[in-house]
Amino acid sequence: MVLIVQTKDATLPSRHVNAPPPYTPLAAAAPPRTPGPASPFRSSPKVSFDSLPPHILLQIVNATVPPQSLRTPEYYIESLYWLTHSLRLVSRSTYIACMNFLRSTFLTDYLTNIKHPYTCDPFPLEPPEASLPPQYQRPQAIVSLQREMAVLDRFIALKCSEDVRSYQTELHLDLDHFKDLFELEQPKARTEDLIRKYGMRAGVVSLVAPPLATSTPISRLPTPLPFSAISVNFSPRKVGVTILRRTVVDVRRDRDETLESVAKRLVKELARVLGRAG
Numbered sequence: 001m002v003l004i005v006q007t008k009d010a011t012l013p014s015r016h017v018n019a020p021p022p023y024t025p026l027a028a029a030a031p032p033r034t035p036g037p038a039s040p041f042r043s044s045p046k047v048s049f050d051s052l053p054p055h056i057l058l059q060i061v062n063a064t065v066p067p068q069s070l071r072t073p074e075y076y077i078e079s080l081y082w083l084t085h086s087l088r089l090v091s092r093s094t095y096i097a098c099m100n101f102l103r104s105t106f107l108t109d110y111l112t113n114i115k116h117p118y119t120c121d122p123f124p125l126e127p128p129e130a131s132l133p134p135q136y137q138r139p140q141a142i143v144s145l146q147r148e149m150a151v152l153d154r155f156i157a158l159k160c161s162e163d164v165r166s167y168q169t170e171l172h173l174d175l176d177h178f179k180d181l182f183e184l185e186q187p188k189a190r191t192e193d194l195i196r197k198y199g200m201r202a203g204v205v206s207l208v209a210p211p212l213a214t215s216t217p218i219s220r221l222p223t224p225l226p227f228s229a230i231s232v233n234f235s236p237r238k239v240g241v242t243i244l245r246r247t248v249v250d251v252r253r254d255r256d257e258t259l260e261s262v263a264k265r266l267v268k269e270l271a272r273v274l275g276r277a278g
């Protein structure tokens with residue numbers, strides 16, 4: 001049974017919709033705000049690797065290498081390879097932190113490869129920072145004043161690459177890839193550092209002397225000479241000092257003669273040439 005209820009007016013009443021309020025700018029409508037206490041979270045700069053303190057960043061780098069109890073040879077080698085070829089290239093801060101860790105890790109292996117009678121000192125006591133050129137002062141300093149440190153860095157990069165390849169494939173040839181590094185590059189850089197050390201004592205080498213023009217003749221070389229213009233031609237029997245790609249002095253070297261003795265004789269000859277030129 002269906003009941004049909006009929007109303008007097010079947011049409012629904014129309015709904016009345018109010019018009020939206022007129023647009024007013026938010027700044028004009030909002031009441032003025034009174035300044036409150038400054039929030040440390042709003043004023044703090046964005047945190048990045050470059051903004052971290054060096055000791056904290058160094059701890060982060062150390063944490064990327066697995067602890068001694070969890071290390072496997074392959075995973076440890078891959079971690080060092082990643083530090084060398086990836087992480088240290090992120091920024092200046094990560095480069096300094098990674099190289100601090102890598103240099104201390106590979107220093108023992110580096111020292112065992114030094115040939116007799118050569119000596120090495122990649123981490124010397126540097127002169128006061130105020131006497132250094134701007135490119136060697138912190139925090140801008142990435143390149144060290146000690147030229148042998150660049151040899152150590154090349155050894156680290158080569159050692160990490162060779163270790164990874166030896167684990168990745170059995171077809172890798174175990175050749176002596178460090179021969180040229182320790183028979184030529186290391187004694188050459190060490191001799192240049194010794195010339196800087198003994199030359200500064202003798203007054204013929206300076207760190208802050210103005211750079212030389214490429215057209216400067218040997219007869220008009222100034223005293224002292226800028227260390228940036230000095231390089232060494234090294235061979236087992238003969239060592240020479242080169243300035244602006246021109247050999248100024250050279251001396252004979254005995255096979256068992258130390259680099260310190262050779263450097264002192266080169267500085268003495270260099271002082272004689274500069275004295276004659278003056």
